Amino acid sequence: MSLALPAPDITRALTRISHEILERNSGSESITLLGIPTRGAHLAKRIATIIEGIEIVPVQVGTLDITLHRDDLRMRPPRALMPTLIPPLGVEGRNVVLIDDVLFSGRTIRAALDALGEIGRPKSVQLAVLVDRGHRELPIRADFVGKNLPTSIDQSVLVHLTELDGADEVLIEGGVK
Amino acid sequence: MKHLLSINDLSKSEAIAILDTAQELARVSDGPMKKLPTLRGRTIVNLFAEDSTRTRISFEAAAKRLSADVINFSAKGSSISKGESLKDTAQTLQAMGADAVIIRHGASGAAQRLADSKWMSGAVINAGDGTHEHPSQALLDAFTIRKHLAKSGEDLTGIKVVIVGDVLHSRVARSNVLLLAKLGADVTLVAPPTLLPVGIESWPCKISYDFDSAIIGADAVMMLRIQQERMSEMFFPNAREYSRYFGLNSDRVKVLKPTTLVMHPGPMNRGLEITADAADGARSVIVEQVSNGVSVRMAILYMLLAGAPEGELVGITREVGAL
Numbered sequence: 001m002s003l004a005l006p007a008p009d010i011t012r013a014l015t016r017i018s019h020e021i022l023e024r025n026s027g028s029e030s031i032t033l034l035g036i037p038t039r040g041a042h043l044a045k046r047i048a049t050i051i052e053g054i055e056i057v058p059v060q061v062g063t064l065d066i067t068l069h070r071d072d073l074r075m076r077p078p079r080a081l082m083p084t085l086i087p088p089l090g091v092e093g094r095n096v097v098l099i100d101d102v103l104f105s106g107r108t109i110r111a112a113l114d115a116l117g118e119i120g121r122p123k124s125v126q127l128a129v130l131v132d133r134g135h136r137e138l139p140i141r142a143d144f145v146g147k148n149l150p151t152s153i154d155q156s157v158l159v160h161l162t163e164l165d166g167a168d169e170v171l172i173e174g175g176v177k
Numbered sequence: 178m179k180h181l182l183s184i185n186d187l188s189k190s191e192a193i194a195i196l197d198t199a200q201e202l203a204r205v206s207d208g209p210m211k212k213l214p215t216l217r218g219r220t221i222v223n224l225f226a227e228d229s230t231r232t233r234i235s236f237e238a239a240a241k242r243l244s245a246d247v248i249n250f251s252a253k254g255s256s257i258s259k260g261e262s263l264k265d266t267a268q269t270l271q272a273m274g275a276d277a278v279i280i281r282h283g284a285s286g287a288a289q290r291l292a293d294s295k296w297m298s299g300a301v302i303n304a305g306d307g308t309h310e311h312p313s314q315a316l317l318d319a320f321t322i323r324k325h326l327a328k329s330g331e332d333l334t335g336i337k338v339v340i341v342g343d344v345l346h347s348r349v350a351r352s353n354v355l356l357l358a359k360l361g362a363d364v365t366l367v368a369p370p371t372l373l374p375v376g377i378e379s380w381p382c383k384i385s386y387d388f389d390s391a392i393i394g395a396d397a398v399m400m401l402r403i404q405q406e407r408m409s410e411m412f413f414p415n416a417r418e419y420s421r422y423f424g425l426n427s428d429r430v431k432v433l434k435p436t437t438l439v440m441h442p443g444p445m446n447r448g449l450e451i452t453a454d455a456a457d458g459a460r461s462v463i464v465e466q467v468s469n470g471v472s473v474r475m476a477i478l479y480m481l482l483a484g485a486p487e488g489e490l491v492g493i494t495r496e497v498g499a500l
Binding site: 065068069073074075076077078079080081082083084114118119120 | 194197198201202204205208209210213214215479480481483484485
């Protein structure tokens with residue numbers, strides 16, 4: 001197991017992503033941040049806090065559960081659903097930024113786009129991830145990336161966050177490096 | 178969990194997981210798009226050998242919101258009325274590729290018989306078997322109580338529920354006592370001694386013959402229907418006397434706390450076990466029970482059908498979170 005991203009780097013990456021989101025959308029007025037549970041939801045909250053620190057206005061932030069839209073539902077035991085919390089202004093006509101911890105096959109994001117489509121029609125959908133580890137199986141890319149981590153397919157990337165795991169770190173496990 | 182036949186099939190954590198899932202699915206029912214793709218391509222058969230309004234349409238609505246195909250099948254108008262056996266019916270459904278059968282039957286244990294047999298391979302969901310169990314009703318009742326009186330993700334510890342009426346013929350009462358006790362609620366059954374089944378002492382609840390003292394401090398009062406169609410003898414002298422001692426009327430409603438829920442699984446005998454003003458009053462959640470029923474049944478179908486069949490997990494090497 002090797003440390004790919006220590007805590008200070010995670011904070012720096014999130015701060016940079018926050019600035020990039022603001023730059024792309026000319027401020028925070030039109031954006032709605034939606035984290036994909038569980039770790040994406042915590043990252044969304046952190047990014048919202050950073051943006052609120054920069055712009056001094058509240059940010060629309062929520063969570064989007066994608067379980068019911070997964071394409072691998074029938075390949076695993078049933079999973080409990082996570083909360084979907086859409087902030088008061090909704091997604092209609094907003095610039096929605098989806099936030100997740102790791103971008104891998106892209107299937108989670110495809111499911112998230114389907115889940116989002118059921119809620120409304122955003123003006124645009126952008127994607128922010130803490131780690132992009134490659135090995136995409138679908139034509140999906142991230143707009144904001146904390147760190148590109150080249151990995152081999154047999155490795156796994158573990159994201160630990162203080163809120164859930166007691167510490168901030170990104171680890172790479174297994175495989176031959 | 179392959180089938181849902183009895184509340185005893187569920188562990189406490191599984192029961193809470195169903196309630197939590199139902200809560201998330203309720204948001205879908207409130208949203209603009211009421212349909213989810215989750216059970217696309219699955220076939221669900223509603224096999225109703227006994228009459229039903231709520232349960233059948235509720236399961237049908239739940240299955241349709243999850244995009245499953247629904248085949249409705251009732252005893253009247255099918256070969257069951259010509260005397261076809263449950264076995265032949267089940268084999269017919271198997272031949273048509275049913276992934277799940279929701280069965281209501283007048284015989285206690287019919288769902289169990291279907292599940293234990295090799296007649297069909299799909300999941301079996303008990304939607305009421307004789308005077309035995311009705312697990313989906315108990316789950317929706319627990320969901321309704323939790324929504325009003327407890328927090329999501331939690332059980333029902335300390336909540337006082339009084340269940341009143343025809344316990345003898347009631348599958349709703351048995352399932353509710355088992356589930357509510359499992360979730361930590363304090364359950365009291367109130368009925369005339371003639372309407373309590375043999376062996377009631379072993380149920381995880383208290384028994385009372387005095388409705389007026391039992392409702393003091395109750396958090397929820399659940400009235401049961403007098404099941405006249407199952408009564409072949411006299412269980413109480415007459416309807417007026419039953420209503421006087423065991424009916425919920427406006428005088429008894431006045432004794433309840435403002436937050437107490439008035440519940441009834443339906444269909445109601447208005448004027449017998451519950452008066453119209455109690456059934457339609459501010460504390461009544463009887464109509465809400467029906468809409469909660471759809472969410473809870475969606476959760477049951479999701480838990481039983483959305484995942485891989487047990488023991489048939491396709492090898493997936495990837496970490497869930499890393500997708």
